[in-house]
Amino acid sequence: MFSSSSTSLSKKRLLLIVGILTGAVVLLEILFSSLLPEGLMTQSLRGKCDYIVSHPAPDIQVMGDSVSQGGIFANRLEETLNAHPGSRPVTVRNDSLGGTSPLFAYYVLKRQLRAGHKPDVILFAPNMAVTSNPIPERFWGRFARPGEMAESLRLGMPLSDMVFGLACRLSYTMRYREELRGAVTAGNLEFFKTARLPVELPGSESVESQPAPPENPNETFDARELPWMLKQPFRPLPYVDNHIRAFIELAAENGIHIFWIPMPIPQVVSDFQRESGTVAGFERYLQSFATEYENVRILFPESAVYPDSHFKDTWHLTDFGAWNFSGTLGEALTMYLSENPELLPGTAR
Amino acid sequence: MLFNSIAYLVFLGLVWVLHSLLPLKWQNRLLLIASYVFYGSWDWRFLSLIWISTLSTYYLSHAIARTGSQKQRKRYVAFGAMLNLGILGVFKYFGFFHESLQDLAGALGISLHGPAIHIILPVGISFYTFQAISYLIDVYRKDYQPSQSLTNYALFISFFPQLVAGPIERPSHLLDQLEKPRRVTGEMLHEALYLLLWGFFKKVVVADTLALRADAVFSADEFTSGMVIAGTVAFAFQIYADFSGYTDIARGSARLLGIRLNKNFLFPYFSKSPQEFWSRWHISLSTWLRDYLYIPLGGNRRGELKTYRNLIVTMLLGGLWHGAAWNFVLWGGYHGAALAIHRFFKSTYKSRSGTQHSVVSGLIKLTLMTAVTLYGWLLFRASSFQQIQDMTSGLFSSEPAALFLATFLKTCVYGAPLILVDFVCYRSNDEFAIVKWPLVPLVLFYLALIYGILILGVTNVQQFIYFTF
Structure with a gap:
């Protein structure tokens, strides 16, 4: 045991250390936030959200993450849909937000509807891997407003995610730890260089005509190099499921039809996920929504398998892959809409 | 709930705050509940194994202390050790020995066909089993008096900071601390x-x-x-x-x-x-x-x-x-x-x-x-x-x-x-x-x-x- 005087001395010393340490951390974080730029992803996320909320909604709005952001060309889709003229041309806009999860889609739609901008149809294309890894710290740290934070807790988000997310909100280092890690360990300063560039806004796609075929058609992916998120079994977290349901119900209340679009995957991912039962689980999950909600439709029951040369990595399509997929999606959508013209009022073909 | 997760930090923070507000008797109860919550967060079904280990060694230690017969004491300690090692053997080594036996028989030209058995390894089982056995042996050797409180003893076996990967504690070190009033110094x-x-x-x-x-x-x-x-x-x-x-x-x-x-x-x-x-x-x-x-x-x-x-x-x-x-x-x-x-x-x-x-x-x-x-x-x-x-x-x-x-x-x-x-x-x-x-x-x-x-x-x-x- 320690004598009372040494105990009180060490308590005083500890309090002093904790005090100085806290002060130093606060000071450093204030310095970082004032001197270093916000990340491009954050700027882009906020910029795109502002754009979506402040502009009239298109007829068809694409919502998802980076996979659908680069994998669906709105102008290609628009071109295909308008190739069979109806009473008015259809407008399409890709409002997918890179680096997000289905949580974001719900709150973006909510903000958008509150501003009075309602699309007729949503092409909802979240990546199935993010249903079990929904990046809650980005939601809390870079996006959510107080009311949305409260709602996310009501919809079942765990307390630990909230704590981590709030820490990300308050601390620049935590918010951009991945980017700072890249800067420290690999000298990658891209984050600091690009952060001041203007953000990419919806409708600014540059691809107007068919992109060039892939440079290396023989490139193949190795099963051993699959990212861990793609190897995870398909097990949506309850609170993500709650948010998806809230998203669908909000759309239903506002008369919005949702087409759930599984994005194409490479052969190696398909093989892995088929073997692990992930594909079957995802299919069942999709079907359960189509059965339960009248406003949900499934155009493709499962992810199409595209050649490896159509992908930049095991997740994202190249421009060439996206061009092909957008064409296929446009054809399927045209056919569906011609049989169900009530989905897009005033466009009967 | 891994130590290197936010969930653990939140959990530890909550336990720490509540612990510092409670008197000793309630502190140990709180820690016991917290330890079971912590372990149950991996797989609640395996809590039954901890309970078997805890109850068997607790009551056997009292039986050992009560009986005057050396032969009987030996039987109790042997039974307790066998029971706990048996559980460890089934959950940790059954598949290994089963496969090794099949391989050995195969090498000798004998075909052994049996159903493939896959048993999930309960996290930390090797650690708490050794801790429980050491308690029983210490009581048998008269190096330690059996604990009079099941709560304290159950906490000794399941204390969450060291439950899943040690250090493997001895009763004279950890259980003694759990049974006495504690003071957190600066x-x-x-x-x-x-x-x-x-x-x-x-x-x-x-x-x-x-x-x-x-x-x-x-x-x-x-x-x-x-x-x-x-x-x-x-x-x-x-x-x-x-x-x-x-x-x-x-x-x-x-x-x-x-x-x-x-x-x-x-x-x-x-x-x-x-x-x-x-x-x-x-x-x-x-x-x-x-x-x-x-x-x-x-x-x-x-x-x-x-x-x-x-x-x-x-x-x-x-x-x-x-x-x-x-x-x-x-x-x-x-x-x-x-x-x-x-x-x-x-x-x-x-x-x-x-x-x-x-x-x-x-x-x-x-x-x-x-x-x-x-x-x-x-x-x-x-x-x-x-x-x-x-x-x-x-x-x-x-x-x-x-x-x-x-x-x-x-x-x-x-x-x-x-x-x-x-x-x-x-x-x-x-x-x-x-x-x-x-x-x-x-x-x-x-x-x-x-x-x-x-x-x-x-x-x-x-x-x-x-x-x-």
């Missing part, structure tokens, strides 16, 4: 802060980063000497940072609650002999094996040859304790042989020329012991005998390998803080030497740890290696 809180920060740093910065390098080498198809050495050194740092990081977090968490857990590591990579290594590496297991296996086998009291046998048998079983795989048995046998050989040379050298100490001889011994330890880690980490053979042959191949330089450099950079801090503490023979630093360097050290964890820490939560044992 010194304990400061040590807790140091242990938690340093433990997290070791786990998420050093261990998880080097794991990627070691995994890359150990999953290769062909090996060269540079690769094998770099991969093995990376793994040596990984496993030390991982396990000692876990232990530090466990000890830091316990100190917040006014409880001191045993040391499990004492600068093991500065050891100059196998004997010294085992007095510095996983101390709670090696002393357990010494007290409950090596000494009952006869220890060093029955002549040199039997001492060697006892050392090898103890270490073989110690190896098997780590996991149901032959490479762990081989690793244990290898260290047993190293202990026996060292003992042989030590007695011969001592009897002929007495004890000599010099810096040069110390460095030679350190280098030799490092080589012995590293080859041991190769045996430990390898996924098959074939890989052990391939990597051992690879040690004699000098073809250049791209993996070598990247792995070696990363190991040096990430291993350096570990060696530096250990060296500072080793030189002053005080594991908390840094805590006593003047204010400014101490705060800078803590800041470096905090920002190291935030920026360099691997964010994808990785399980601790010893959770699987």
Whole structure:
């Protein structure tokens, strides 16, 4: 045991250390936030959200993450849909937000509807891997407003995610730890260089005509190099499921039809996920929504398998892959809409 | 709920606040509930195994204390040990022995067909089983009076900071603390802060980063000497940072609650002999094996040859304790042989020329012991005998390998803080030497740890290696 005087001395010393340490951390974080730029992803996320909320909604709005952001060309889709003229041309806009999860889609739609901008149809294309890894710290740290934070807790988000997310909100280092890690360990300063560039806004796609075929058609992916998120079994977290349901119900209340679009995957991912039962689980999950909600439709029951040369990595399509997929999606959508013209009022073909 | 997760920090914070508000009786009840919640967060079904272990050893210890018959006491202790080892055997080793038997029969030309049995390994079972057995044996040996409180005893078996990967505690150390009023001093809180920060740093910065390098080498198809050495050194740092990081977090968490857990590591990579290594590496297991296996086998009291046998048998079983795989048995046998050989040379050298100490001889011994330890880690980490053979042959191949330089450099950079801090503490023979630093360097050290964890820490939560044992 320690004598009372040494105990009180060490308590005083500890309090002093904790005090100085806290002060130093606060000071450093204030310095970082004032001197270093916000990340491009954050700027882009906020910029795109502002754009979506402040502009009239298109007829068809694409919502998802980076996979659908680069994998669906709105102008290609628009071109295909308008190739069979109806009473008015259809407008399409890709409002997918890179680096997000289905949580974001719900709150973006909510903000958008509150501003009075309602699309007729949503092409909802979240990546199935993010249903079990929904990046809650980005939601809390870079996006959510107080009311949305409260709602996310009501919809079942765990307390630990909230704590981590709030820490990300308050601390620049935590918010951009991945980017700072890249800067420290690999000298990658891209984050600091690009952060001041203007953000990419919806409708600014540059691809107007068919992109060039892939440079290396023989490139193949190795099963051993699959990212861990793609190897995870398909097990949506309850609170993500709650948010998806809230998203669908909000759309239903506002008369919005949702087409759930599984994005194409490479052969190696398909093989892995088929073997692990992930594909079957995802299919069942999709079907359960189509059965339960009248406003949900499934155009493709499962992810199409595209050649490896159509992908930049095991997740994202190249421009060439996206061009092909957008064409296929446009054809399927045209056919569906011609049989169900009530989905897009005033466009009967 | 892994230690290196936000969920654990929230959990620990809540338990700490509630614990500091409650009187002792309620403190222990709170800790018991918290420990079951913590364990149940992995798989609530395995709580039943902890309860079987707790209740059986608690009531048997009372039966042992009550009976006057030595024969009956022996029966009780044997029954308790068999029951607990039986559970451990079924859940940890059944599949291994089943497969080994099938392989052996196959090699003899006999076909044994049986259903494939896959049993999930309950996390921490090896640790709490050994703890429960040590309690029973201590009561049997009359070294310890059985606890009169089932709550306190249940907490001794399931105390969450050390439940899943030790340190394996003795009743005279942990249970005694649980039964007495506790006082959290400023010194304990400061040590807790140091242990938690340093433990997290070791786990998420050093261990998880080097794991990627070691995994890359150990999953290769062909090996060269540079690769094998770099991969093995990376793994040596990984496993030390991982396990000692876990232990530090466990000890830091316990100190917040006014409880001191045993040391499990004492600068093991500065050891100059196998004997010294085992007095510095996983101390709670090696002393357990010494007290409950090596000494009952006869220890060093029955002549040199039997001492060697006892050392090898103890270490073989110690190896098997780590996991149901032959490479762990081989690793244990290898260290047993190293202990026996060292003992042989030590007695011969001592009897002929007495004890000599010099810096040069110390460095030679350190280098030799490092080589012995590293080859041991190769045996430990390898996924098959074939890989052990391939990597051992690879040690004699000098073809250049791209993996070598990247792995070696990363190991040096990430291993350096570990060696530096250990060296500072080793030189002053005080594991908390840094805590006593003047204010400014101490705060800078803590800041470096905090920002190291935030920026360099691997964010994808990785399980601790010893959770699987």
